[in-house]
Amino acid sequence: xxxxxxRLYDLPDPADIYRRVGDAGVTLRRPNGxxxxxxxxxxxxxxxxxxxxxxxxxxxxxxxxxFLATREKEILGFACYETTLKGYFGPTGVAESERGSGLGTxxxxxxxxxxxEEGYAYAIIGGVGxxxxxxxxxxxxxxPGSDPGIFADLLPDP
Numbered sequence: 001x002x003x004x005x006x007r008l009y010d011l012p013d014p015a016d017i018y019r020r021v022g023d024a025g026v027t028l029r030r031p032n033g034x035x036x037x038x039x040x041x042x043x044x045x046x047x048x049x050x051x052x053x054x055x056x057x058x059x060x061x062x063x064x065x066x067f068l069a070t071r072e073k074e075i076l077g078f079a080c081y082e083t084t085l086k087g088y089f090g091p092t093g094v095a096e097s098e099r100g101s102g103l104g105t106x107x108x109x110x111x112x113x114x115x116x117e118e119g120y121a122y123a124i125i126g127g128v129g130x131x132x133x134x135x136x137x138x139x140x141x142x143x144p145g146s147d148p149g150i151f152a153d154l155l156p157d158p
Contacts, residue, residue, distance in 0.1 A: 001127040003146035006089070008116040008123055008140050014109035021106045025071045028110055030064045031078075039068065042075045043093070049157050051091040054083040058146050067110040069094070069103045079107035081115055081123070085150065089125045105137050112138060129148065 021028065031039050035061045044052045058066035058080045068078040077094035084090060089111050094104045115123045125134055126149065134140035143149075 001129060001147060001151070002131065003143045003149050004125040004128050004131070004134050004140035005111060005143050006123045006125060006134075006140045007121070008112060009121055011109070011112060011116070011138060012029075014106065014113075017102050017106050017109065020102050021069065024101065026076065026103065027068075027070050028104075028106055029068055029070070030067050031059075031066055033059060033064070039056060039075065039078060040132070041077060043091075047091070047093050050154075051093070054080055054091050057083040065111075065114070067107050067114075069098075069107055077103045077107055079111045081111040084125075084126055087115065087120055087122070087124055089123050090127070104133070108134075108137055 009087070018028070018111045040052050040055055044137065055066065055078065058064050061082065065082045066078060066080045068075055075095075075157070076098045079089070079092035081089050089108070092104065092107055092111070094101075094107070112123055125140055128134060128140075131142070
């Protein structure tokens with residue numbers, strides 16, 4: 001899986017996507033420290049153990065380097081940044097029932113804006129699955145020679 005590069009100084013305006021998810025009753029926010037176990041559990045139920053590890057890393061940073069999408073106190077999706085390496089976006093995921101609703105894009109932009117606010121000009125999206133999504137959403141481009149990149153020597157899950 002390739003890595004992609006995003007120009008943070010040239011991001012599209014996410015106002016419409018934020019308005020759309022807000023109109024659907026979704027709140028986008030950073031999780032609080034006391035919610036670490038809740039987010040970790042949710043990520044473990046819906047995604048991989050490696051992502052649980054990275055989600056936990058987000059809580060070691062201040063501010064927490066993750067965002068949640070919630071509705072009526074239910075997690076619908078999450079996005080982390082700077083949990084794999086500095087300047088990296090991910091992991092991120094949305095509940096299967098909410099895919100295609102714009103939540104993934106909204107969470108992506110929250111994290112990319114946070115990286116920009118922290119002084120980065122570029123972000124790396126590591127080990128990209130949905131390449132076309134990132135190209136369309138934020139103008140990400142492939143980093144040549146990035147497959148397998150930093151994920152070449154992954155330890156297997158037990």
